[in-house]
Amino acid sequence: xxxxxxxxxxxxxxxxxxxxxxxxxxxxxxxxxxxxxxxxxxxxxxxxxxxxxxxxxxxxxxxxxxxxxxxxxxxxxxxxxxxxxxxxxxxxxxxxxxxxxxxxxxxxxxxxxxxxxxxxxxxxxxxxxxxxxxxxxxxxxxxxxxxxxxxxxxxxxxxxxxxxxxxxxxxxxxxxxxxxxxxxxxxxxxxxxxxxxxxxxxxxxxxxxxxxxxxxxxxxxxxxxxxxxxxxxxxxxxxxxxxxxxxxxxxxxxxxxxxxxxxxxxxxxxxxxxxxxxxxxxxxxxxxxxxxxxxxxxxxxxxxxxxxxxxxx
Amino acid sequence: xxxxxxxxxxxxxxxxxxxxxxxxxxxxxxxxxxxxxxxxxxxxxxxxxxxxxxxxxxxxxxxxxxxxxxxxxxxxxxxxxxxxxxxxxxxxxxxxxxxxxxxxxxxxxxxxxxxxxxxxxxxxxxxxxxxxxxxxxxxxxxxxxxxxxxxxxxxxxxxxxxxxxxxxxxxxxxxxxxxxxxxxxxxxxxxxxxxxxxxxxxxxxxxxxxxxxxxxxxxxxxxxxxxxxxxxxxxxxxxxxxxxxxxxxxxxxxxxxxxxxxxxxxxxxxxxxxxxxxxxxxxxxxxxxxxxxxxxxxxxxxxxxxxxxxxxxxxxxxxxxxxxxxxxxxxxxxxxxxxxxxxxxxxxxxxxxxxxxxxxxxxxxxxxxxxxxxxxxxxxxxxxxxxxxxxxxxxxxxxxxxxxxxxxxxxxxxxxxxxxxxxxxxxxxxxxxxxxxxxxxxxxxxxxxxxxxxxxxxxxxxxxxxxxxxxxxxxxxxxxxxxxxxxxxxxxxxxxxxxxxxxxxxx
Numbered sequence: 001x002x003x004x005x006x007x008x009x010x011x012x013x014x015x016x017x018x019x020x021x022x023x024x025x026x027x028x029x030x031x032x033x034x035x036x037x038x039x040x041x042x043x044x045x046x047x048x049x050x051x052x053x054x055x056x057x058x059x060x061x062x063x064x065x066x067x068x069x070x071x072x073x074x075x076x077x078x079x080x081x082x083x084x085x086x087x088x089x090x091x092x093x094x095x096x097x098x099x100x101x102x103x104x105x106x107x108x109x110x111x112x113x114x115x116x117x118x119x120x121x122x123x124x125x126x127x128x129x130x131x132x133x134x135x136x137x138x139x140x141x142x143x144x145x146x147x148x149x150x151x152x153x154x155x156x157x158x159x160x161x162x163x164x165x166x167x168x169x170x171x172x173x174x175x176x177x178x179x180x181x182x183x184x185x186x187x188x189x190x191x192x193x194x195x196x197x198x199x200x201x202x203x204x205x206x207x208x209x210x211x212x213x214x215x216x217x218x219x220x221x222x223x224x225x226x227x228x229x230x231x232x233x234x235x236x237x238x239x240x241x242x243x244x245x246x247x248x249x250x251x252x253x254x255x256x257x258x259x260x261x262x263x264x265x266x267x268x269x270x271x272x273x274x275x276x277x278x279x280x281x282x283x284x285x286x287x288x289x290x291x292x293x294x295x296x297x298x299x300x301x302x303x304x305x306x307x308x309x310x311x312x313x
Numbered sequence: 314x315x316x317x318x319x320x321x322x323x324x325x326x327x328x329x330x331x332x333x334x335x336x337x338x339x340x341x342x343x344x345x346x347x348x349x350x351x352x353x354x355x356x357x358x359x360x361x362x363x364x365x366x367x368x369x370x371x372x373x374x375x376x377x378x379x380x381x382x383x384x385x386x387x388x389x390x391x392x393x394x395x396x397x398x399x400x401x402x403x404x405x406x407x408x409x410x411x412x413x414x415x416x417x418x419x420x421x422x423x424x425x426x427x428x429x430x431x432x433x434x435x436x437x438x439x440x441x442x443x444x445x446x447x448x449x450x451x452x453x454x455x456x457x458x459x460x461x462x463x464x465x466x467x468x469x470x471x472x473x474x475x476x477x478x479x480x481x482x483x484x485x486x487x488x489x490x491x492x493x494x495x496x497x498x499x500x501x502x503x504x505x506x507x508x509x510x511x512x513x514x515x516x517x518x519x520x521x522x523x524x525x526x527x528x529x530x531x532x533x534x535x536x537x538x539x540x541x542x543x544x545x546x547x548x549x550x551x552x553x554x555x556x557x558x559x560x561x562x563x564x565x566x567x568x569x570x571x572x573x574x575x576x577x578x579x580x581x582x583x584x585x586x587x588x589x590x591x592x593x594x595x596x597x598x599x600x601x602x603x604x605x606x607x608x609x610x611x612x613x614x615x616x617x618x619x620x621x622x623x624x625x626x627x628x629x630x631x632x633x634x635x636x637x638x639x640x641x642x643x644x645x646x647x648x649x650x651x652x653x654x655x656x657x658x659x660x661x662x663x664x665x666x667x668x669x670x671x672x673x674x675x676x677x678x679x680x681x682x683x684x685x686x687x688x689x690x691x692x693x694x695x696x697x698x699x700x701x702x703x704x705x706x707x708x709x710x711x712x713x714x715x716x717x718x719x720x721x722x723x724x725x726x727x728x729x730x731x732x733x734x735x736x737x738x739x740x741x742x743x744x745x746x747x748x749x750x751x752x753x754x755x756x757x758x759x760x761x762x763x764x765x766x767x768x769x770x771x772x773x774x775x776x777x778x779x780x781x782x783x784x785x786x787x788x789x790x791x792x793x794x795x796x797x798x799x800x801x802x803x804x805x806x807x808x809x810x811x812x813x814x815x816x817x818x819x820x
Contacts (some may be wrong), residue, residue, distance in 0.1 A: 169417045169424045176403055176414050183401035186365075187415030187465075188386035303405070 001095075007259050008143035013217060015248075016041065016154040016253035017226065019237040021233030022200040022240065023154075023161050024248035029242055030165060031198025032178035033081050034306040035303030036092035037073070039101035039230025041203050044069045047103045049211035050221040051110060053120040059215050066211040067204055074203025075196075082195040084163065096230075104223055111116055115284035118218040123148045134249030150216035153208065161205075174198050178302030181309045209233065213289065228285070235288045243300050245296040253291070315377060316341040316473050316504040317393075319361065322371030324357055326512060328704055328713065329796030332368065333356040333528035339473075341376075341505060344499055346507045346515040349525035349548055350745035353702075354400065355508045358525075359475050363395045364388040377475070389660075394466025395475040400458055404451035407432045408444050412465045417511070427627065441497055456487030462495065475506045480514055481743060492518050494608055510548070510745040512541045524548055536747055550746045557753050560761060565594035565782075567629065568765035569734040574609040574624030576789075586608035586789045588624070592734060592765040593621045597756060599780030599797075600769045603809050607767050607789035612651065612738050616641065628734065642671065647732040649723060649752075651739040651769070657723045660709040665693040665707030668726050696725040701751065717748030735759055735766045753779065773802055787811045 021038045028035040045066040049163070052065025073095060080091040096110050111117045136145035165171040176184040177194045186189050213229065214221045232254055239253075240246025262279045268275065317339045324332040333755045339345045347355045360366045362373060364382040375382050375391045382388050388395070402411050409430045421694070425573050433446040443461045450458060459479060466474060476495075480488045493519060495505055515522055516536060524531040524547040531547045570591040581718035585607045592598045600635035604606060613619040613627060617636035626633045626645035638648075658667050669689055671679050677688040693707040700721045711719060715819040720740070727735070732778050737756060741749040756779055759766050776783055777797050785793040785808040793808040793815035807813040 017597065155574055166426060167424045169419050172410060172414065174415060174426050176406070179403040179405060180401065183403055184414065186363075186395070186397070186401050187386045188384075190413045303403075 002142070004139060005145075007263070008140065009145075009147065010262075011252065011255045011259045012147060012151050012155075014252045014258045015021055016148075016151045016216065016228050017212040018211040018233045018236055018254055019154045019248055019251040020150075020157070020195065020212055021230050021242055022251055023208045023237040024205030024207075024209065025138065025234055025237035026202075026242055026244055026247050027161060027165070027174070027198050027205065027242075028202030029305050030178045030302055031174045031195050031202075032302055032304045032307065032309065033077070033195055033199050033202075034088040034092065035168040035199070035202055035206075036079070036089060036096035036205075036231075036234060037077055037234050038206045038209070039226060039228065040092075041073050041206040042213065042226040042230045042233075043103050044073055044100040045210035046118075046209030046214040046225045047106060047210075047221050049215040049227070050117050050120050053108075053215050054111075054118065055166065057121055059121050059123050062122075062213060062215045066207050066215075070204040070207025071200055071208075073207075074200035075167065077203065078196045078199035081308065082192055082199060085310045088306055088308070091184035107221065107223055108132065115223050117221040120215065122215045122217070122219045123150055124215075125219070144254060150208070150212040150289060155248075156252055157205070157208075158244045158248045165244065170197075171195075177309075179302055181307075182302055185311070195309070205231065206233075232284070232288050236300070239291050242305075250291070250299050254284055254288055257287040265277075279294035314341045315339070316378075317376070317506070318374040319358065319362065320372045320374070320583065322361060322373075323359065323369045324354075324361060324366060330528050332361070332371075335525075335528070335530055336369070337505060337523055337530060337533070340521075341472075341504050343500060343520040343799045344458075344507055346509060346519035346522045347525060348522060348544060349507055349714075350716045350747050351501070353525040353548070354528040355525055356477055359395065359477055359508060362388070363393060363475060364653065366464075366544055378420060384606070389469050389471075390793060391481065392470050392472040393475065394469055394471030394473070395478065396459065396462045396466065396479060398477040398481065400462055402450050402458055405449065407447050407449055408453075408461050409446040410462055411450055412436075412446075412556065416469065432468070433464070435803065436464055440494075442494060442502070449819065454485070454487075455482045456490060458673040459483070459487075459491065460494070471503070473504045473789065475508070477508045478510070479507070480509065480511060486643075488771055497693045507718050512544050512548075512746075513780060515544070517539055526550055545746055548745075557757060560757055562595035562760050563764065564596050565763055567591045567627075568594045569629075571615075571765065572625050572627075572629045573622055574611075574614060574626065576619050576621045576624075577615075577649065578610050578619065583587060583775055584789050585614065585621075588789075588791055590784055590791065592767050594733065594765045595760055595763045596781040597760055597766040597768050597779050599774045599776035599783045600784035600786055601773060601783055601805055601809060602771075604771050605808075608651075608738070608771075608786060610789065611786075612736065612769065615646075615736060617646070639810060642730065642732075645733040645736045647727040647730050647736040647778050649720075649727055649735070649740040651742060652710075653716065653719050653723060653743075658719060660712035661710055663703065663708050664697065664714070664722050665689055667711045668693045668696055668707070668729075669721050672730055687713055692729075696729060697722075698730075717744050717751075720748055721751065722727045724752070728759075729763060733764055735764055736769075737766060738769045739771060740768070741770070741772065773805060777802060777805070785809055785815075 021042055025035050025038055047064040048069040049066035053059045053062030075094060080086040081088045107113055107117060123298050129148055130146045130152060136142045165175060173189050173194055177191050181191045208225060213225050236250035236254055237247050239250035261283045265280045320336045321583060322332050330414055335358055341732040361368045364387050366383045371380055373588045380391055412433050413429045418425040430446045433585050435446050441665060442464055444457060444460055445565055450461060460625060483491060499505060505791060507519060519536055521533060521535055523533045524544060572589045574585055574588045578583040587629045610619060614621050616638050623681060626636060653658060673679060679685060697705040697707060702718050711722060740752045756766055768779060780797055783795050785805055795815055
């Protein structure tokens with residue numbers, strides 16, 4: 001495999017967690033609920049996926065556990081923000097903060113370890129990867145010859161979510177609720193139902209993002225997960241103007257920065273080799289900030305995004 | 314045949330009894346107008362009929378059957394449609410998407426956009442309401458947006474159409490178009506409920522008129538049996554004299570002037586060209602003109618929101634070098650805004666906070682940065698009474714007051730600030746007769762107190778009635794300066810359309 005294919009494959013690998021979570025943000029926020037809880041949901045699911053895989057010795061069961069916790073956390077977010085029209089930022093921050101504490105505790109409680117979980121069966125192992133050997137030497141296409149099921153799923157979901165949002169009746173209704181819930185209500189659309197759906201669906205996508213970090217590519221859970229990837233995903237969602245394909249390109253951009261970081265680190269010579277590793281590690285984050293400064297001012301999200309909806313009278 | 318009847322409807326809100334035992338009966342195929350001042354309970358009643366509010370008691374009959382309308386879904390099923398005062402449209406959706414939302418043509422789960430476009434096209438042809446189905450709503454003028462709203466409810470099979478203040482946002486031409494549409498719908502057998510406080514329009518379009526005041530129905534009259542004057546009297550509860558008594562006040566010195574003012578607007582187009590004029594103490598200078606001919610640029614330049622590319626602004630004799638609202642106000646300017654909700658008030662703040670805003674840092678309202686609540690309350694209570702704000706309770710949020718009372722809160726604030734010059738930008742926009750009368754009274758009082766007033770208004774009758782001197786803006790230029798006693802509405806009308814110019818009157 002040549003270096004181009006290798007880098008591309010690596011980029012897709014890095015992009016998957018960000019992309020899943022960004023897609024989760026896209027569907028939730030198109031329904032008018034701000035979702036800064038992406039990071040926390042990723043952490044919950046990353047851990048629960050590993051836990052499930054460890055209990056059952058099957059990554060598939062881990063996947064189900066991860067999705068299950070995604071639904072639960074999403075339902076919590078929806079309960080606070082949709083049912084009680086609570087502040088969406090407060091609910092999101094709460095989920096993020098709780099995720100940090102409780103998962104650290106669970107890690108020690110269940111696996112009796114700090115920092116790392118024991119290894120479990122995972123989707124990144126050689127047997128579980130989707131291997132297409134005969135394309136492996138074709139430039140660019142070869143990057144797709146040995147990807148995990150998570151990477152493929154993240155790419156398919158871009159098309160799937162795009163179809164859902166822009167081609168189906170449900171998608172039209174989700175977007176209408178995010179733009180003007182009162183108008184939607186006057187047309188007989190059940191705003192609360194739609195918001196419950198989009199919030200939980202978004203949480204499930206974010207959960208897949210969390211598992212893409214753990215059982216999706218690695219054999220264990222590390223306590224630093226997801227290392228702010230949920231916030232990068234949030235940035236990717238904004239950078240991609242709240243659309244699935246936009247989120248995909250933005251995730252690719254941020255993941256490329258990560259790949260670049262490795263390449264620069266590996267090839268650094270002379271003075272460059274004296275630059276501390278931390279600098280390279282922070283490159284993707286700097287890029288995120290830079291991209292946002294350049295774009296955010298102009299990016300316009302759904303009109304009623306973040307506005308709690310209450311029935312009047 | 315009776316299309317809609319409400320019987321003994323009562324609706325209480327925390328601070329107000331919005332509907333007090335309201336009963337009305339509306340015939341099929343008529344245009345039925347409900348008039349009343351802002352806050353009289355017209356909109357509340359219609360929101361109850363449309364299921365957006367739940368009444369405390371009372372009954373609703375639709376086509377003879379007693380119905381329990383719990384939400385707008387129920388109303389739609391009963392063939393009731395409503396065009397709201399603030400449009401219920403999604404700007405980023407296309408016309409078609411807006412019209413079919415909630416009842417979309419589909420193939421399985423897929424939204425069949427092509428068929429939707431066809432359906433909308435057919436519908437628009439059937440009722441003679443021309444629109445482009447694939448255009449985005451954000452690109453449409455207000456008149457066309459309203460058309461989309463009407464089509465939206467027609468598609469739901471509406472037989473009873475409720476229009477809440479439909480002309481408030483329209484130009485005269487658009488209003489005429491709307492009236493044609495409404496008459497065509499009437500020919501089609503639709504029942505139309507038309508809510509308004511513009512009596513001239515009601516007299517033009519309605520078959521019967523119900524008048525509401527303070528939550529009660531004052532009476533229902535046939536149009537041929539009534540007049541604008543009588544309706545106004547029923548609405549306000551007394552004779553309304555909108556003609557302003559001419560008061561002559563000795564003209565004093567210049568309190569405000571601009572010279573050679575040229576301003577580019579936010580779109581980069583020159584919106585005001587070489588404008589010069591003075592405002593003397595004890596006079597009202599009226600600026601007439603069709604909207605969009607430089608009024609906004611003039612106001613924004615005076616406030617410092619737009620930086621003039623040329624020209625000077627003076628407060629008294631002092632040239633204003635650094636123009637900000639703060640600097641203008643400390644030199645003696647008060648400002649009645651053209652947009653109450655966005656510029657005039659902080660809506661989620663209480664009335665008392667809105668009244669003292671701008672002087673909150675002064676004695677006695679605060680001392681070393683700490684607010685003196687007792688002094689504020691005393692002052693606000695006095696002011697709310699003086700300006701007849703209803704209810705006179707400073708602890709209610711500004712957004713909960715009706716439009717007229719919001720304007721009175723602004724007046725209470727602006728009049729209580731020390732000033733020599735009043736910038737009144739469309740001070741009666743969207744106000745009912747009673748509140749308009751109140752604003753006129755305040756403006757005349759200002760004149761009597763020897764303040765200089767610059768009155769910008771789109772209502773020509775207002776300009777003619779109040780001003781001592783009239784400047785006509787057209788295309789960003791002053792195309793005429795006339796005295797109201799020496800001109801006619803026709804002459805000013807021609808100048809407003811750029812068809813006539815008139816030399817400035819020698820001072």
